[in-house]
Amino acid sequence: MSQPRPADQGAESDRRSELIIEGLHAEVAGREILRGIDLRIRSGEVHAVMGPNGSGKSTLSHVLLGRPGYRVTGGRVTLDGVDLLDLPTWQRAQAGLFLAMQYPIEVPGVSLADVLAESLRAGGRDPAEVPALVGAEAARVGFDERFLSRPLNVDLSGGERKRNETVQLGVLRPRFAVLDEIDSGLDVDALRAVARRIEAATTEMGLGVLAITHYTRLLSELRPDHTHVLSRGRIVVSGGPELADELELTGYAGWAEEEEVVGAQAGAGGPSRLAGPAGSAGLAGSAGLAGSAGAGPPVRPEIDDPFGGPAGAGPGR
Numbered sequence: 001m002s003q004p005r006p007a008d009q010g011a012e013s014d015r016r017s018e019l020i021i022e023g024l025h026a027e028v029a030g031r032e033i034l035r036g037i038d039l040r041i042r043s044g045e046v047h048a049v050m051g052p053n054g055s056g057k058s059t060l061s062h063v064l065l066g067r068p069g070y071r072v073t074g075g076r077v078t079l080d081g082v083d084l085l086d087l088p089t090w091q092r093a094q095a096g097l098f099l100a101m102q103y104p105i106e107v108p109g110v111s112l113a114d115v116l117a118e119s120l121r122a123g124g125r126d127p128a129e130v131p132a133l134v135g136a137e138a139a140r141v142g143f144d145e146r147f148l149s150r151p152l153n154v155d156l157s158g159g160e161r162k163r164n165e166t167v168q169l170g171v172l173r174p175r176f177a178v179l180d181e182i183d184s185g186l187d188v189d190a191l192r193a194v195a196r197r198i199e200a201a202t203t204e205m206g207l208g209v210l211a212i213t214h215y216t217r218l219l220s221e222l223r224p225d226h227t228h229v230l231s232r233g234r235i236v237v238s239g240g241p242e243l244a245d246e247l248e249l250t251g252y253a254g255w256a257e258e259e260e261v262v263g264a265q266a267g268a269g270g271p272s273r274l275a276g277p278a279g280s281a282g283l284a285g286s287a288g289l290a291g292s293a294g295a296g297p298p299v300r301p302e303i304d305d306p307f308g309g310p311a312g313a314g315p316g317r
């Protein structure tokens with residue numbers, strides 16, 4: 001794994017931001033999925049989040065952006081002190097948060113150009129910039145500019161959708177990006193281009209990144225400063241870039257295990273069979289972020305979905 005990027009290399013370093021997740025608990029369909037997440041991400045940092053299927057990684061991304069149906073039952077999420085959990089999705093996007101969804105959805109009748117123009121206008125930028133910005137961003141990740149006028153994601157391949165998300169990120173210039181398996185569906189060349197574009201954004205625009213992935217091939221270009229393992233709704237171990245390498249060799253054995261089959265003893269909170277902080281000290285030495293299971297603030301109301309469905313989950317759209 002590569003070395004962490006040099007400090008103070010970034011442009012826009014005058015605009016240091018911080019995304020803080022504290023004791024985040026959330027449930028979906030009446031079942032607790034996130035069970036006390038703590039993360040602190042600063043401008044320019046890349047945090048890789050890895051973990052077995054069903055551990056709550058996508059749920060974390062949805063909760064951060066306020067997807068309807070996901071109910072926060074405790075904890076706080078702030079961006080430079082602004083409490084995001086009280087805001088509807090579009091305001092979270094305006095505050096500087098971006099989500100590249102694991103499965104970008106088709107939006108018939110709305111073009112990429114429409115989406116980006118509206119997003120720039122809402123952020124006080126000039127929508128006339130869109131074609132030039134998209135041209136530059138598309139070239140960086142090998143995305144076909146012809147898609148600009150086509151309905152968003154309609155009939156695009158998985159890899160094209162991921163490049164499309166990356167183009168949107170580059171144009172919108174968020175402060176923090178949550179990338180939910182941005183590597184899935186990309187061929188080797190596209191993966192390298194996308195990872196390089198996002199890595200460059202960490203210095204060009206001071207982007208902070210929460211990168212959910214299973215594979216270090218993403219992380220060889222998008223270099224993590226911190227790696228976290230999420231298991232059964234908690235971060236069970238955190239470390240540096242070497243932890244991702246270690247996981248590639250060992251899998252999650254000893255750190256986490258597959259989530260129970262849906263429907264089986266839902267959210268029972270029985271004795272944890274995870275390797276706890278004691279068991280993990282030998283590898284990363286910095287486990288112990290899994291705490292803060294204490295009582296959080298009152299349950300928040302669900303945010304209304306302005307798009308009438310999961311389609312609203314994406315920021316800046």
Ligand code: ADP
Nearest residue numbers: 028029033052053054055056057058059060262
């Ligand atoms: P990961 O992204 O780590 O693979 P997810 O966050 O997608 O995991 O899912 C975590 C758990 O929450 C899984 O057991 C999944 O079935 C459940 N879950 C997620 N979303 C929903 C939903 N909308 N309705 C019911 N269960 C859900």
Ligand code: MG
Nearest residue numbers: 057058059102
């Ligand atoms: Mg997922």
